[in-house]
Amino acid sequence: MRWNSLVGLALVAPSHALIRFGCSQLVVDRLDPLVNPGLTPSPHLHQIIGGNSFNASMEPVEHDLAKLSTCTTCQPADDFSNYWTAALYFRSRNGTYKRVPQKGNVGFEGQNGGMTVYYMQNSLGDFQQKSKVKAFQPGFRMLVGSPLASTKPEADKFPQLTYTCLQDMNTRYPETKNFPQKPCPAGTMVNVRFPTCWDGVNLDSPDHMSHVSYPANGTFENQGPCPASHPVRIPQILYEVIFETKEFNTKEQWPADGSQPFVWSFSDTTGYGNHGDYVFGWKDDSLQKILDEECYVNCKTMKTQSIDEMNKCSVPITVDEDIGDTNYIESIPGQKSPML
Numbered sequence: 001m002r003w004n005s006l007v008g009l010a011l012v013a014p015s016h017a018l019i020r021f022g023c024s025q026l027v028v029d030r031l032d033p034l035v036n037p038g039l040t041p042s043p044h045l046h047q048i049i050g051g052n053s054f055n056a057s058m059e060p061v062e063h064d065l066a067k068l069s070t071c072t073t074c075q076p077a078d079d080f081s082n083y084w085t086a087a088l089y090f091r092s093r094n095g096t097y098k099r100v101p102q103k104g105n106v107g108f109e110g111q112n113g114g115m116t117v118y119y120m121q122n123s124l125g126d127f128q129q130k131s132k133v134k135a136f137q138p139g140f141r142m143l144v145g146s147p148l149a150s151t152k153p154e155a156d157k158f159p160q161l162t163y164t165c166l167q168d169m170n171t172r173y174p175e176t177k178n179f180p181q182k183p184c185p186a187g188t189m190v191n192v193r194f195p196t197c198w199d200g201v202n203l204d205s206p207d208h209m210s211h212v213s214y215p216a217n218g219t220f221e222n223q224g225p226c227p228a229s230h231p232v233r234i235p236q237i238l239y240e241v242i243f244e245t246k247e248f249n250t251k252e253q254w255p256a257d258g259s260q261p262f263v264w265s266f267s268d269t270t271g272y273g274n275h276g277d278y279v280f281g282w283k284d285d286s287l288q289k290i291l292d293e294e295c296y297v298n299c300k301t302m303k304t305q306s307i308d309e310m311n312k313c314s315v316p317i318t319v320d321e322d323i324g325d326t327n328y329i330e331s332i333p334g335q336k337s338p339m340l
């Protein structure tokens with residue numbers, strides 16, 4: 001099924017909101033205020049979107065993203081959250097690397113890189129969105145996935161981190177747990193879905209994961225209940241990050257041994273180490289208000305800004321190094337020697 005036809009099927013009035021919006025790139029930098037607060041540079045490179053209060057050390061609660069930001073790269077004008085994933089590299093036949101650019105989704109073609117973000121109360125494509133969820137609280141942050149996962153069983157602990165090989169911009173199936181093994185004509189889409197149950201108390205936890213949980217049985221999609229330890233149902237956040245691979249798609253560029261040439265900025269060539277980070281930063285109770293509206297994608301309570309305004313917001317790069325945006329580099333920033 002395709003995104004176009006999904007939207008076309010919206011015949012039943014929703015009970016609550018499902019929102020979907022684009023965000024341009026804020027910065028591509030070697031910072032990770034969640035896992036390595038204060039560390040410049042952090043071990044690997046990230047691509048980051050959202051409010052411009054983003055910096056190396058964002059103390060929970062104290063660092064008020066909505067107050068400290070003066071702009072956001074996201075379409076909702078009240079969303080100063082930060083969202084990030086690792087960056088992606090193409091490894092050439094001679095062992096040098098170039099960073100793979102990103103592009104906006106259908107409807108956000110003019111956006112400068114970045115990604116698409118969803119907040120859902122039921123699965124994508126469920127136009128009723130009957131479940132009610134509690135929006136995140138100020139200071140909330142979380143992480144999903146593990147950069148150390150290098151096998152499918154390890155990746156399967158995070159059931160909803162996948163890749164879609166885009167035949168065109170509307171391809172949505174199938175999804176795989178590892179990198180696509182063939183060139184993807186319209187790009188590689190990385191899908192990052194976060195857990196949907198919260199312990200109701202902690203805004204964070206030492207591993208940035210144990211304060212949230214997957215449903216006790218069943219899935220978010222089939223409305224499985226939250227476990228007693230994590231009783232509060234929170235929105236499912238989904239990132240769609242579209243890496244524009246067209247510059248790297250010919251047979252001559254791909255490895256002669258039939259393997260695939262893409263590698264995460266933390267040196268993962270399998271794709272099983274897919275992970276994403278989230279720091280909540282919506283202004284006041286604007287997110288809860290939007291989520292309580294009866295709407296699917298087109299939500300009146302969501303104040304929006306133009307793609308031009310999204311593209312104007314950015315922060316200067318902190319770690320000054322060649323990240324291989326315009327030329328091939330010998331090794332990935334922060335990673336040991338080139339992999340030969």
Ligand SMILES: *[C@@H]1O[C@H](CO)[C@@H](O)[C@H](O)[C@H]1NC(C)=O
Nearest residue numbers: 055056057058059062063064
């Ligand atoms: C990051 O933001 C905090 C405010 O929470 C500020 O105190 C700190 O100086 C900033 N750090 C940098 C490196 O800009």
Ligand SMILES: *[C@@H]1O[C@H](CO)[C@@H](O)[C@H](O)[C@H]1NC(C)=O
Nearest residue numbers: 092093094095096253327328
């Ligand atoms: C390595 O390959 C890249 C991509 O084909 C090319 O641009 C670069 O010049 C090559 N570098 C060397 C040292 O051969």
Ligand SMILES: *[C@@H]1O[C@H](CO)[C@@H](O)[C@H](O)[C@H]1NC(C)=O
Nearest residue numbers: 216217218219222223224225
């Ligand atoms: C989950 O378990 C509960 C209680 O055992 C049961 O009532 C419910 O149907 C199950 N839900 C799913 C989605 O499997």
